[in-house]
Amino acid sequence: MKKTVCILTLLFITITAYSQQDKTMRSLDSHFVHTVYFWLNNPDSEEDQKQFEKAMKKFMKKSNHANTHYVGKPPKATRDVVDDSFTYALIVSFKSAKQQEKYQNEKAHLAFIEEAGSLWNKVIVYDSQGIKL
Template sequence: MKTRIITLLLISAITTTGLAQTSDDMKTFDPAFAHTVYFWFKNPDNKTDRAKFETSLKTFLKHSKFAKTNFIGTPPVATRDVVDGSFTYSLIVTFESAEAQEGYQTEEAHLTFIEECKDLWDKVIVYDSFGIKQ
């Protein structure tokens, strides 16, 4: 039940907010390994910084040899105390395995993205997780 709720929330978020892939590019979500990243920008309201980040991130994900699916999001207006909307962007990327995620960390497209955008953020937090069998 919890997995269904999370899946429905993710689908809802992809279709209503953020910068998710278009339906033509959408691949099936891979539950094997998820890499979730939160970015806090130095200047979160700077439109130039945001445009640079979005362009670089989209280019990186388009050229990644390891990322299977992805979701780029921004925080909604929080309506509950348990919702942390303090971040500037979130990124969820799925992989077929932990080994694929390790390859992603050192691939040229990922390293280029970091180099292009590292001066934009104050803080980055990563949560990696294995999917559990249903």
């Protein structure tokens, strides 16, 4: 009886965790994804990191066109195929390419570039449109 209860409990936890993960995976709007990698001039400077993160936080709060967003830093690469040379990554999703175009010219985006642009020496952008699988 105890084994059955344990097995049913584990099964319930597994199903619950899987269903939560599934919901999270669907939250990214795959219509149009804008991925930006930033290389700061002084990547080890805590002051520059704080300034960049403050500007990014303000930008993401004020953006009227970004549907979802993610900002991260690279973990230490453990495989040769992983590029961990960047300082920050920004992934933003949009309902359409037209929304992404509006985002490029909105005040919040332009203010972010003005405020934090001097902190980086390299930016690479990858845009993609979702496909149905």
